Amino acid sequence: MTQHDSRVSRETRPRDGLYDASEDEATQRAAFTGGDVPVAVYGLGKMGVPLAAVYADVTGNTVGVDVDPSVVETINGGQSPIKREPGLPDLVAEVVESGALEATTDGEGAAERAAVHVLMVPTLLTDDDEPDLSIMDDVVETVGTGLSPGDLVIVESTVPPRTTVDRFLPKLLETSGLSDGEFGVAACPERTVSGQALADVRGTHPKVVGGIDDESTRAAALIYDEISSNDVVTTTDATTAEATKVFEGVYRDVNIAIANQLAVFAEEMDIDINEAIDVANTQPFCDIHDPGPGVGGHCIPVYPHFLSGQFDADASLLSTARERNDDMAAYTASLTDAILESEGVEPDEARVLLLGMTYKANIAELRNTPSIPLARHLAEMGPTVYAVDPLIEDWSALDTVEPLTLEEAHDRSVDAVVLATPHDEFTTLEWDTFDAPILDGRAAIDTEEVDAPVYTIGGPWP
Numbered sequence: 001m002t003q004h005d006s007r008v009s010r011e012t013r014p015r016d017g018l019y020d021a022s023e024d025e026a027t028q029r030a031a032f033t034g035g036d037v038p039v040a041v042y043g044l045g046k047m048g049v050p051l052a053a054v055y056a057d058v059t060g061n062t063v064g065v066d067v068d069p070s071v072v073e074t075i076n077g078g079q080s081p082i083k084r085e086p087g088l089p090d091l092v093a094e095v096v097e098s099g100a101l102e103a104t105t106d107g108e109g110a111a112e113r114a115a116v117h118v119l120m121v122p123t124l125l126t127d128d129d130e131p132d133l134s135i136m137d138d139v140v141e142t143v144g145t146g147l148s149p150g151d152l153v154i155v156e157s158t159v160p161p162r163t164t165v166d167r168f169l170p171k172l173l174e175t176s177g178l179s180d181g182e183f184g185v186a187a188c189p190e191r192t193v194s195g196q197a198l199a200d201v202r203g204t205h206p207k208v209v210g211g212i213d214d215e216s217t218r219a220a221a222l223i224y225d226e227i228s229s230n231d232v233v234t235t236t237d238a239t240t241a242e243a244t245k246v247f248e249g250v251y252r253d254v255n256i257a258i259a260n261q262l263a264v265f266a267e268e269m270d271i272d273i274n275e276a277i278d279v280a281n282t283q284p285f286c287d288i289h290d291p292g293p294g295v296g297g298h299c300i301p302v303y304p305h306f307l308s309g310q311f312d313a314d315a316s317l318l319s320t321a322r323e324r325n326d327d328m329a330a331y332t333a334s335l336t337d338a339i340l341e342s343e344g345v346e347p348d349e350a351r352v353l354l355l356g357m358t359y360k361a362n363i364a365e366l367r368n369t370p371s372i373p374l375a376r377h378l379a380e381m382g383p384t385v386y387a388v389d390p391l392i393e394d395w396s397a398l399d400t401v402e403p404l405t406l407e408e409a410h411d412r413s414v415d416a417v418v419l420a421t422p423h424d425e426f427t428t429l430e431w432d433t434f435d436a437p438i439l440d441g442r443a444a445i446d447t448e449e450v451d452a453p454v455y456t457i458g459g460p461w462p
């Protein structure tokens, strides 16, 4: 029997939490893996589903909460709403079938029953690029209403440093009516990446764990020692744990900005910048990333805003890197324009085929994708823009392009092809059938196999 079989109010629920537990460590571990410590995972998205499935697999007693009834229904039907995640469909089917995982839209009910509360909802930006923590705030409030002494709240979502201690802890104290020290809170940021999320949750990287107090850190470390096969790295406090995740993302954004900055020297230097970067990277202390049409997704372009403007300290390096990366869509369009000019094609009469609209290869996510501004800049220059992306079903956000299937694209006459996102479906393309120059935005094409001119960002200028 799981705890979901009976609704037990928090007044009557036995104290089953790990925070400040009186049992010895072995007994606590056995209670966690034996299903005596009910878990609730809030947010069943790209990262929440693999996380909830692994929690269920380890504990046998996990409830997943989502506001979207279709997500809940899909999971309770034994299916994963998240596609293209190796191993996830089988694991979801298995843990739902065994009763280890159940999904619900009833957040308050789940909060009442759970002793470990794992928050995995999105952290977004407002239209003014300010951190938008409104979804987190709602969930923290829900968790607070069901919090009992001994419970542990785990913040897996990426948040601006100091959020757990300055924003979530006071809200939890207020909504729960409990006192400081009666429950634990820890920041344990998710380091997963789409396409390998299950493996990542299970321990591709060391797990970072930092509590608001030593007991929170201890309890969270015990949990992740069971969830992850990798090391658990404990930090001095929750803020340090939050900061590590934001720093990882900021490092990537600034590093890509360096690559993009160098790429725009290509025309004047008259060298292949990519070759120079590759050779520079043979020095072990040099790890310049790859230039491209921009940086998308809801992580890397978002996290710099979790620092810039949130503290008094000057963060102009981060803002400049953001601008550099955002400018790459316009730069890629100008490169396309130069290619058309070199072919003697008037922009107004040109037809450009754009391949790949999502932010990253093989990931069905349009958020912050550079392909949208790229398509807009291309259209503003004059050409008709055709676009192909086998991962997209809903094209309503892409009004500057004419969507085509790959088959239809082959039948169109085009003046240039721009590869923005190299999905697997494109790797077997007969590039020469387009009979047009190609701008390979991600340096993904084997040029040995193609007769048509192939240009890259940072490569020799047309």
Ligand SMILES: NC(=O)c1ccc[n+]([C@@H]2O[C@H](COP(=O)([O-])OP(=O)(O)OC[C@H]3O[C@@H](n4cnc5c(N)ncnc54)[C@H](O)[C@@H]3O)[C@@H](O)[C@H]2O)c1
Pocket (backbone or CB within 6 Å): 042, 043, 044, 045, 046, 047, 048, 065, 066, 067, 068, 071, 107, 120, 121, 122, 123, 135, 138, 139, 156, 157, 158, 159, 190, 191, 192, 193, 194, 298, 299
């Ligand atoms: N996607 C990644 O590659 C990745 C990797 C590491 C960390 N993160 C971080 O993980 C967090 C979640 O990202 P994601 O990619 O899983 O998001 P997502 O957009 O894929 O999914 C979020 C889910 O939360 C649900 N939700 C929204 N409001 C809710 C509420 N009030 N209560 C319960 N559920 C609610 C949505 O319906 C959706 O199913 C973010 O903070 C992100 O920065 C993401």
Ligand SMILES: CC(=O)N[C@@H]1[C@@H](OP(=O)(O)OP(=O)(O)OC[C@H]2O[C@@H](n3ccc(=O)[nH]c3=O)[C@H](O)[C@@H]2O)O[C@H](CO)[C@@H](O)[C@@H]1O
Pocket (backbone or CB within 6 Å): 158, 190, 191, 192, 193, 194, 249, 252, 256, 289, 290, 291, 292, 293, 294, 295, 296, 297, 298, 299, 300, 359, 360
């Ligand atoms: C290092 C890493 O894996 N970090 C991950 C990142 O995952 P992600 O899914 O956002 O993917 P990235 O690979 O970082 O790409 C982002 C964008 O940058 C473009 N890009 C990339 C490399 C490059 O050299 N030049 C580029 O231009 C790329 O095309 C895309 O648009 O954030 C997650 C959430 O926090 C992390 O958990 C996760 O670790």
